[in-house]
Amino acid sequence: MATISKKFVDLNPKFEKNPLTGDLPLLKNENAIKQSVKNIVLTAKGERPFRPFFGSDVGSAVFESFDIYNVDTIAVAIEDALKAYEPRVEVDNVTVINNIDKNTVEVVIDYTIVGIPLNAQSLNLILERV
Numbered sequence: 617m618a619t620i621s622k623k624f625v626d627l628n629p630k631f632e633k634n635p636l637t638g639d640l641p642l643l644k645n646e647n648a649i650k651q652s653v654k655n656i657v658l659t660a661k662g663e664r665p666f667r668p669f670f671g672s673d674v675g676s677a678v679f680e681s682f683d684i685y686n687v688d689t690i691a692v693a694i695e696d697a698l699k700a701y702e703p704r705v706e707v708d709n710v711t712v713i714n715n716i717d718k719n720t721v722e723v724v725i726d727y728t729i730v731g732i733p734l735n736a737q738s739l740n741l742i743l744e745r746v
Contacts, residue, residue, distance in 0.1 A: 624648045624704065629655075646737055649704050649729055653739055656701050657694055657725070672697035678721050678743045687712045694725060704730055705737075719745045 626648035628641045643651050659671035673693045680686050691710040698707050711724040723741045 626651060645732065646729060646734060649702070650737060650739055652702055653698060653705060653725065653727065654741065656697050657723070657741060670701060674723070674743065678745055682714045682716070682721070687714070690721070690723065694723065698725075698727070706730055708736060721745070 624645050626643045628643055629651065631640060633639065634641055642648075656670075657672050657674055660675045661671045661673060662668050664670045674690055674697075677686060677690045677693060680689075690712045694710050695707050698705060705727040707725065707727050709724075709726040711726075713722040713724075715722060721743045723743060725739045725741070726736055727739070728736050
């Protein structure tokens with residue numbers, strides 16, 4: 617296993633206390649970055665107070681009629697958002713798969729963490745059309 621040169625720490629978004637210590641659990645290194653990537657992709661632009669451009673346009677693109685252009689729109693929106701708001705990652709590939717039968721879109725984000733000599737990371741998200 618590779619040695620980690622930097623340390624990244626974040627709070628667990630579930631805010632469940634540790635039953636033994638009463639402290640909030642922490643996410644560390646690749647888990648903290650994976651949660652950050654997920655938050656950026658799933659946050660709609662204009663959703664965060666005082667940060668109107670934070671997030672991505674993925675949510676609105678999911679509800680459009682699905683064609684080859686929509687796949688590119690979703691992939692580019694994810695790449696742009698991560699490039700702008702997550703300097704700790706370098707996006708390698710974004711794959712968008714439409715599942716018409718389940719009314720969902722599956723997004724697979726492959727990325728490399730900058731400054732940590734780890735293998736490439738992957739995040740799978742299933743976006744549901746309601």
